[in-house]
Amino acid sequence: MAEPDIKKGLAGVYADTTEVSKVNPDTNSLLYRGYPVQELAATQPFEAVAYLLWHGDLPDEAQLAEFRAAERELRALPDNVKTVMDALPETAHPMDVVRTAVSIVGASDPGAEDASDDLDKAFRLFAVLPAIVSYEQRRRNGQPLVEPRDDLDYAANFLWMSFGEEADPLVVEAFNQSMILYAEHSFNASTFTARVVTSTLADLYSAVVAAIGALKGHLHGGANEAVMEVFGEVGSAEEADAWMQTALDEKRKIMGFGHRVYKNGDSRVPTMRAALERLVEHYDRPDMLEIYHALEQAMADRKPIKPNLDFPSGPAYALIGFDVPIFTPLFVAARVTGWTAHIIEQRANNALIRPLSAYSGPDERHVDGVDASALPQDTSTIEETE
Ligand SMILES: CC(=O)SCCNC(=O)CCNC(=O)[C@H](O)C(C)(C)COP(=O)(O)OP(=O)(O)OC[C@H]1O[C@@H](n2cnc3c(N)ncnc32)[C@H](O)[C@@H]1OP(=O)(O)O
Numbered sequence: 245m246a247e248p249d250i251k252k253g254l255a256g257v258y259a260d261t262t263e264v265s266k267v268n269p270d271t272n273s274l275l276y277r278g279y280p281v282q283e284l285a286a287t288q289p290f291e292a293v294a295y296l297l298w299h300g301d302l303p304d305e306a307q308l309a310e311f312r313a314a315e316r317e318l319r320a321l322p323d324n325v326k327t328v329m330d331a332l333p334e335t336a337h338p339m340d341v342v343r344t345a346v347s348i349v350g351a352s353d354p355g356a357e358d359a360s361d362d363l364d365k366a367f368r369l370f371a372v373l374p375a376i377v378s379y380e381q382r383r384r385n386g387q388p389l390v391e392p393r394d395d396l397d398y399a400a401n402f403l404w405m406s407f408g409e410e411a412d413p414l415v416v417e418a419f420n421q422s423m424i425l426y427a428e429h430s431f432n433a434s435t436f437t438a439r440v441v442t443s444t445l446a447d448l449y450s451a452v453v454a455a456i457g458a459l460k461g462h463l464h465g466g467a468n469e470a471v472m473e474v475f476g477e478v479g480s481a482e483e484a485d486a487w488m489q490t491a492l493d494e495k496r497k498i499m500g501f502g503h504r505v506y507k508n509g510d511s512r513v514p515t516m517r518a519a520l521e522r523l524v525e526h527y528d529r530p531d532m533l534e535i536y537h538a539l540e541q542a543m544a545d546r547k548p549i550k551p552n553l554d555f556p557s558g559p560a561y562a563l564i565g566f567d568v569p570i571f572t573p574l575f576v577a578a579r580v581t582g583w584t585a586h587i588i589e590q591r592a593n594n595a596l597i598r599p600l601s602a603y604s605g606p607d608e609r610h611v612d613g614v615d616a617s618a619l620p621q622d623t624s625t626i627e628e629t630e
């Protein structure tokens with residue numbers, strides 16, 4: 245038999261088609277249902293982008309108003325989710341808490357197994373995740389739940405529930421943009437995970453819980469947290485060059501740099517970097533931007549590896565006031581829109597996702613003392629018909 249052609253990490257493999265988004269590394273562009281992501285970030289509230297990802301078109305005014313009203317109805321943290329979150333140690337990683345909370349939402353849905361209303365389930369998760377994530381930001385600091393406000397849009401309400409005070413419009417705008425930029429990115433590891441789980445005909449909640457697990461790792465969504473560890477280790481812009489040299493000498497992967505698909509820069513970075521610049525000015529923290537630029541330069545001087553979205557979003561979330569371990573849960577709240585759009589697409593045209601593996605273990609061998617001929621054999625009596 246010919247040697248199988250193994251694509252380690254499925255690099256360069258087209259696993260299916262998708263209408264949800266297009267990542268084009270040649271032009272450094274990212275389209276959500278055809279719209280360039282930077283245009284969406286510059287003009288749309290996150291709610292409109294969620295609508296776009298699910299429905300295929302941007303909402304008109306009336307559709308957006310209806311969508312927003314429905315989201316406000318489902319914003320509050322359900323009592324049983326709060327009870328379970330409260331039972332978890334404050335030291336638990338927030339991604340584990342969010343994963344558990346989403347499981348509770350799913351297990352509490354009597355129609356969990358009914359795939360005909362996947363869109364309603366997706367909407368419910370989108371609406372409730374800000375309550376889950378913001379409560380976790382507070383719970384781990386020993387602070388009480390803040391109830392949602394009906395008079396605030398998604399992004400402003402998310403920040404209100406997280407910090408118990410109304411955020412400055414500049415901060416709301418930067419946060420809204422980060423949610424849009426994080427919403428969707430074709431067959432990344434977590435979305436592919438969601439599609440694999442869906443392909444077995446499992447329910448939407450199971451697929452989202454699995455996707456949360458995949459997002460947690462530092463090579464994927466967890467990098468936005470790890471970036472802040474890098475900023476902390478570097479300490480100041482003056483130290484960045486020496487730090488980079490040592491880290492690369494030690495063959496470390498520098499968090500927030502590199503990408504499986506983009507090799508000449510991440511399409512979302514210019515928009516998020518501009519948002520970070522505005523936040524740096526707002527909070528008067530030029531040191532953040534100095535470290536950012538010094539690290540970028542130190543990498544460019546050594547390797548042609550560019551920052552990815554996690555590189556500007558990490559310091560942006562830190563400036564807004566989120567604890568570092570909350571950064572990837574924020575990514576969850578955004579990406580649940582993309583994941584669920586893919587889950588719905590996978591289910592509509594399903595094929596079980598089950599690749600092959602080339603066996604590389606020991607040749608066949610036998611347990612001592614076993615008489616293989618005494619074991620049950622395939623002795624089917626079914627007669628095959630022509
Ligand atoms: C939103 C997101 O999920 S974006 C991704 C977030 N993840 C990170 O920021 C983690 C850091 N980055 C990485 O580990 C990688 O760039 C990945 C995992 C994102 C992509 O990796 P791959 O596509 O598998 O690239 P691969 O690992 O083959 O890298 C190619 C070369 O660049 C090097 N390289 C890639 N990224 C980095 C990095 N961040 N730091 C140092 N070297 C790197 C690799 O060591 C490899 O070098 P080699 O050819 O000498 O062995």
Ligand SMILES: O=C([O-])CC(=O)C(=O)O
Binds near residue numbers: 433
């Ligand atoms: O596409 C990827 O591999 C990772 C990524 O940038 C994302 O999921 O946003």
